[in-house]
Amino acid sequence: MDSSNDEALDIIVTNVVATFRTRCHLNLRTIALEGTNVIYKPEVGKVLMKLRKPMITASIWSSGKIICTGATSEDEAKLGARRLARCLQKLGFKVRFSAFKVVNVLAVCSMPFAVHLIDFTKNNRPIASYEPELHPAATYRIKNLKATIQVFSTGSLTVTGPNVQNVATAVEQVYPLLFECQKPLCK
Amino acid sequence: MLTDTGPVAKLYLSIIDDVIESMRELFLDEGLEDRVLDDLRHLSVTAKLDHLVSSRGSVHHTGKRQTAVSSAVQLWESKMMQSKAMEDFRKNNINSSNFVLQLPANYRQNDQELTASVVIPASQNICSFPVKNNSETLATFSLPAGLAYPVQIPAGVTLQTASGQLYKVNVPVVVTPAPAGQQSVSHPTQKAPAPQPVAIPPHTIHPPQEVEPSPVQATSVTQPPQLMTDLPPSQESSLPQQPQVPAADTSQLQSPPPEVTLAENESSPQAEPVNLSMTASPCSQLLDFQLGTEEALTQTTQLKTRDVDDILKEVIEEEREKADRLDLYSELSDIVQLDGPADNSDMEEEDGGLPLEENDFLGMINAEAIKVLQEGDGSSDDNSISSSSDSEGADELANVEEEDPLNSGDDVIEQDIPDLFDTDNVIVCQYDKIHRSKNRWKFHLKDGVMCYAGRDYVFSKAVGEAEW
Numbered sequence: 001m002d003s004s005n006d007e008a009l010d011i012i013v014t015n016v017v018a019t020f021r022t023r024c025h026l027n028l029r030t031i032a033l034e035g036t037n038v039i040y041k042p043e044v045g046k047v048l049m050k051l052r053k054p055m056i057t058a059s060i061w062s063s064g065k066i067i068c069t070g071a072t073s074e075d076e077a078k079l080g081a082r083r084l085a086r087c088l089q090k091l092g093f094k095v096r097f098s099a100f101k102v103v104n105v106l107a108v109c110s111m112p113f114a115v116h117l118i119d120f121t122k123n124n125r126p127i128a129s130y131e132p133e134l135h136p137a138a139t140y141r142i143k144n145l146k147a148t149i150q151v152f153s154t155g156s157l158t159v160t161g162p163n164v165q166n167v168a169t170a171v172e173q174v175y176p177l178l179f180e181c182q183k184p185l186c187k
Numbered sequence: 188m189l190t191d192t193g194p195v196a197k198l199y200l201s202i203i204d205d206v207i208e209s210m211r212e213l214f215l216d217e218g219l220e221d222r223v224l225d226d227l228r229h230l231s232v233t234a235k236l237d238h239l240v241s242s243r244g245s246v247h248h249t250g251k252r253q254t255a256v257s258s259a260v261q262l263w264e265s266k267m268m269q270s271k272a273m274e275d276f277r278k279n280n281i282n283s284s285n286f287v288l289q290l291p292a293n294y295r296q297n298d299q300e301l302t303a304s305v306v307i308p309a310s311q312n313i314c315s316f317p318v319k320n321n322s323e324t325l326a327t328f329s330l331p332a333g334l335a336y337p338v339q340i341p342a343g344v345t346l347q348t349a350s351g352q353l354y355k356v357n358v359p360v361v362v363t364p365a366p367a368g369q370q371s372v373s374h375p376t377q378k379a380p381a382p383q384p385v386a387i388p389p390h391t392i393h394p395p396q397e398v399e400p401s402p403v404q405a406t407s408v409t410q411p412p413q414l415m416t417d418l419p420p421s422q423e424s425s426l427p428q429q430p431q432v433p434a435a436d437t438s439q440l441q442s443p444p445p446e447v448t449l450a451e452n453e454s455s456p457q458a459e460p461v462n463l464s465m466t467a468s469p470c471s472q473l474l475d476f477q478l479g480t481e482e483a484l485t486q487t488t489q490l491k492t493r494d495v496d497d498i499l500k501e502v503i504e505e506e507r508e509k510a511d512r513l514d515l516y517s518e519l520s521d522i523v524q525l526d527g528p529a530d531n532s533d534m535e536e537e538d539g540g541l542p543l544e545e546n547d548f549l550g551m552i553n554a555e556a557i558k559v560l561q562e563g564d565g566s567s568d569d570n571s572i573s574s575s576s577d578s579e580g581a582d583e584l585a586n587v588e589e590e591d592p593l594n595s596g597d598d599v600i601e602q603d604i605p606d607l608f609d610t611d612n613v614i615v616c617q618y619d620k621i622h623r624s625k626n627r628w629k630f631h632l633k634d635g636v637m638c639y640a641g642r643d644y645v646f647s648k649a650v651g652e653a654e655w
Binding site: 021037039050063065 | 526623626655
C-alpha cells in the first residue's frame with residue numbers, strides 16, 4: 001500500500017466540492033436581483049453564484065446552506081467559500097461562516113501503461129466491478145478510504161474521495177494492482 | 188329609426204351638419220368632389236339627409252385623402268357613439284345590440300361585386316354605401332332601432348352596433364335579431380371559401396383592432412394609450428407605429444426593423460437612421476414606459492423592505508414575550524428550524540433558540556440596517572458568539588468547525604472586480620432563450636432597444652454569444 005510508486009505520477013485534482021452554512025435565512029430573490037454574477041433558478045429554489053478569482057460556482061439555498069464547486073484545491077475551496085459568504089454579507093444578510101466541510105474531491109491520474117480491465121476485475125473480484133455495456137471503465141471502491149477509482153483501459157484513472165489525502169492514498173493503493181494487469185506493451 | 192332621438196342626439200346631429208357644411212368650401216378647395224362630402228354625411232348617424240343620399244347611388248372613393256377623412260369621420264362617429272352623451276340615443280337602439288349574423292344560403296362569391304345599396308326591407312332607407320369588395324372603402328353604418336330584420340349586408344362593410352362595437356364584415360352576411368337574452372353568435376354556414384369568422388360575440392372583440400383596414404391608416408387618437416401597453420408584447424410593428432406618425436409614409440413604417448446581431452452593431456446604418464426617426468418617439472416612449480415601471484418597482488420594493496423592517500422588529504418582540512411565557516419555546520424552535528439548534532451535527536449554539544431565531548429574521552434586514560448594526564456593534568456580535576479570533580486552529584477539536592468571523596478586510600478579501608457594470612452599453616429587451624455551457628453564454632433576444640457606443644438601436648431579434 002505504501003510502496004514508493006510515486007514515480008511522478010501526476011495526480012491532478014480537478015474538482016473540490018465543499019459545503020458550508022450561513023446560519024441565517026437567505027432571500028433568494030434579493031440575491032438574484034442585487035447580486036453580481038448570479039443565476040436564479042426559481043423552479044429548483046436556488047441561486048447559482050459564480051466567482052472568478054477562485055473559479056467556483058456556488059449553489060445557494062434559502063435555508064442558508066451553500067454548496068461550493070469547481071475549486072482546484074481544498075484551500076481554494078475554503079477561500080472561495082469565504083469570499084462568497086462575504087458577498088452575501090454585503091448584500092445585507094447576517095451571514096456567519098460556519099460548518100465548512102469539503103465533501104468531495106475529484107482527481108485524475110494517468111498510468112504510464114494500459115490496463116487489461118477483465119484481468120483486473122477478475123483479480124479483484126468483490127472490490128472491482130466492470131460492466132462494459134454500461135460503462136467503459138472498471139470501478140474499484142476502497143471501503144476504508146471511502147474512495148472510488150474508475151480505471152479505463154487506456155490507463156487513465158479518475159479518483160473521487162472525501163479529501164485530497166484519501167485520493168492520493170487510493171491511487172497509491174491501486175497502483176500495484178493495475179501494474180499486474182497491465183497490457184503488454186506491444187500494443 | 189331616429190325619430191325618437193333625444194335632445195342631446197339632435198344637438199350632435201346638428202353639429203355634424205354644421206361641420207360638414209363648413210367644410211364644403213375646404214373640400215372644394217382641395218379638389219374633392221361634392222359627392223365625397225356627401226358620403227361623409229352618409230356615414231354619419233343621421234336620417235335627415237335621406238333624400239340627398241338616396242339619389243346618389245354608388246360613389247367611388249378614390250384617393251387617400253378621401254379615405255383618410257372618411258375614416259376620421261367614422262372614428263368621430265364611433266367615439267360619439269361610445270361616449271355617454273349619446274346614451275339616450277343608444278338606449279333607443281338597444282334592440283340592435285344583439286344580432287346574429289348568418290350567411291345567406293345562396294351566397295356566392297360572385298356577389299361580392301355588389302355596389303348596390305344595402306338591402307333593407309324597412310321603409311327607411313339608410314343610405315347607399317360605396318361597397319367595394321377589396322375593402323378599400325370604409326363603409327360604416329349602425330343598425331338603428333326599429334330596423335326590421337333580417338338585413339343583408341355585403342362584404343367589405345364595417346358594422347357598428349349601438350353599443351359602439353365595430354365589426355368588419357369580410358363575407359356577405361345576413362343580420363337577424365337574436366332571441367331574447369342570447370349573446371352568442373351562431374356559426375355561419377360556411378358556404379364562403381374564406382373561413383374567416385364573420386361575427387364574434389360582441390364582448391370579446393377589441394374594437395380598435397377590428398376597425399383597422401389593411402392599407403388604410405385608420406388612426407385613432409384614443410388608441411395610443413391602449414397601444415402603448417400592447418407595445419411590448421405586440422409583434423405587429425406596423426400597428427404601434429401608426430398612431431405616432433400618421434402622416435408618414437406607410438412603406439417605411441411597415442418595413443420590419445432590421446435584425447441586429449450583437450456582433451455587428453453597425454450592419455445597417457442606413458436603415459437605422461430611418462427607422463430611428465420613425466421609431467424614436469415610440470421607442471423613447473417604450474423606454475420611458477419600461478423605465479417608469481422599473482423605477483416604480485424598485486421604489487415599491489424599497490418601501491416594502493422598510494416596512495418589513497418595522498414589522499420584523501415587532502415580531503421579534505412578540506417572539507421574545509412568547510419565549511418568556513412558554514417553556515415549549517425550544518420545541519417551537521425545532522419546528523421553525525430543523526437544521527439550526529435542533530440539528531444533531533451542529534451543537535455549537537446553546538444560547539437558546541432566541542438568538543438564532545433573531546438571526547433568522549434579521550437575515551432579511553436590508554443593507555442599510557445591517558451597516559448600522561455592524562458599525563455600531565462592530566464585529567462584536569460574531570466574536571461574542573463564536574470563539575476568539577484564532578478559531579481556525581481550535582476547530583478540529585469540536586465535532587463541527589467553529590465559526591470564523593468574516594472580518595471586514597482581514598481574512599476575506601473583497602471581490603477584486605468591482606463595478607464593471609456601470610457601462611453605457613445597455614440593452615433592454617425580452618428573451619427567447621438564454622443558454623449557458625460552463626462559461627459560454629448564448630442569447631436569443633427579441634423586441635429590444637439598446638444603447639451601444641452612444642448610439643441607440645432597436646431590434647426585433649438579436650442573437651449573441653459571450654464568454655464569462
